[in-house]
Amino acid sequence: MANQYEVLGKAPGSEELKKLSPKDVHLTIRGLSAGYGKMEILHNFDLTVSRAQSLCLIGPNGAGKSTILHSIYGFTNIFSGKIEIDGKEITNLTPAEKLQSVGIAYILQDNSVFPDMTVEENLLMGGFIKEKQDEAYEEAERIFKKYERLRNRRSQPAKVLSGGERRLLEISRALVMKPSILLVDEPSIGLEPRYIDMVFEILNDLQKNEKKTIIMVEQNAKKGLEFADIGYVLVSGQTAIAGKGDDLLKNPDVGRLFLGG
Numbered sequence: 082m083a084n085q086y087e088v089l090g091k092a093p094g095s096e097e098l099k100k101l102s103p104k105d106v107h108l109t110i111r112g113l114s115a116g117y118g119k120m121e122i123l124h125n126f127d128l129t130v131s132r133a134q135s136l137c138l139i140g141p142n143g144a145g146k147s148t149i150l151h152s153i154y155g156f157t158n159i160f161s162g163k164i165e166i167d168g169k170e171i172t173n174l175t176p177a178e179k180l181q182s183v184g185i186a187y188i189l190q191d192n193s194v195f196p197d198m199t200v201e202e203n204l205l206m207g208g209f210i211k212e213k214q215d216e217a218y219e220e221a222e223r224i225f226k227k228y229e230r231l232r233n234r235r236s237q238p239a240k241v242l243s244g245g246e247r248r249l250l251e252i253s254r255a256l257v258m259k260p261s262i263l264l265v266d267e268p269s270i271g272l273e274p275r276y277i278d279m280v281f282e283i284l285n286d287l288q289k290n291e292k293k294t295i296i297m298v299e300q301n302a303k304k305g306l307e308f309a310d311i312g313y314v315l316v317s318g319q320t321a322i323a324g325k326g327d328d329l330l331k332n333p334d335v336g337r338l339f340l341g342g
């Protein structure tokens with residue numbers, strides 16, 4: 082089958098990726114082959130991201146973007162390769178260990194809010210595995226202080242929230258664990274346009290002011306690349322192009338294939 086993505090060429094080497102994230106490297110993936118059951122989805126995949134940097138993964142449906150986030154968090158079978166945080170290998174830690182000891186949080190795609198529980202109960206769910214429950218409560222208070230939209234609905238069932246507020250609650254729930262790395266899968270999915278900007282502003286604040294490292298998958302490639310410092314274009318489980326977000330937005334191949342240009 083002729084493949085429209087063939088023009089994008091071969092995977093950039095790890096040296097090239099390193100140039101996009103030259104200092105204070107936070108998370109590194111080296112030569113990762115991973116998938117589900119015996120099926121390999123990612124092939125010899127590399128990734129590098131600096132502390133407080135944002136990386137957006139774009140690419141066609143089924144390319145393996147979510148699988149990259151799943152692999153970092155520990156939901157896949159890893160056949161070979163390594164994942165490191167601050168130079169320490171974390172490849173085989175469980176998701177709970179990743180959340181608790183190395184500060185990786187995974188923000189679930191859509192519809193993970195419990196509609197009949199209050200906003201506060203939903204928020205505190207994020208801290209359920211935290212050893213020090215006091216800290217989870219403290220962090221929840223800080224979040225209510227910061228986000229008026231949640232504070233005002235604190236004791237109401239989550240079903241009263243708008244789509245945008247619901248997404249904010251999903252993000253906030255991950256923040257209760259005070260993670261340093263946020264894995265965010267399609268934050269704009271299913272949202273009305275006015276809420277999409279709100280969600281990107283929230284993520285921007287978390288990156289710029291709270292110094293979170295963000296690895297995001299975004300189907301809305303334009304929004305994702307405008308937001309992120311750097312982007313990878315994933316095709317069939319491998320990176321075809323990597324670059325600064327701004328440069329990818331100007332890349333004619335990216336424009337034609339992913340930006341409707």
Ligand SMILES: Nc1ncnc2c1ncn2[C@@H]1O[C@H](COP(=O)(O)OP(=O)(O)O)[C@@H](O)[C@H]1O
Nearest residue numbers: 117122140141142143144145146147148149298
């Ligand atoms: N839980 C799973 N079990 C088996 N196969 C899966 C699972 N999740 C995804 N896949 C397969 O892995 C491939 C990549 O999927 P995914 O990472 O979700 O792509 P993307 O996020 O880029 O759209 C697809 O062929 C998909 O069918």
Ligand SMILES: [Mg+2]
Nearest residue numbers: 146147148298
């Ligand atoms: Mg996906």
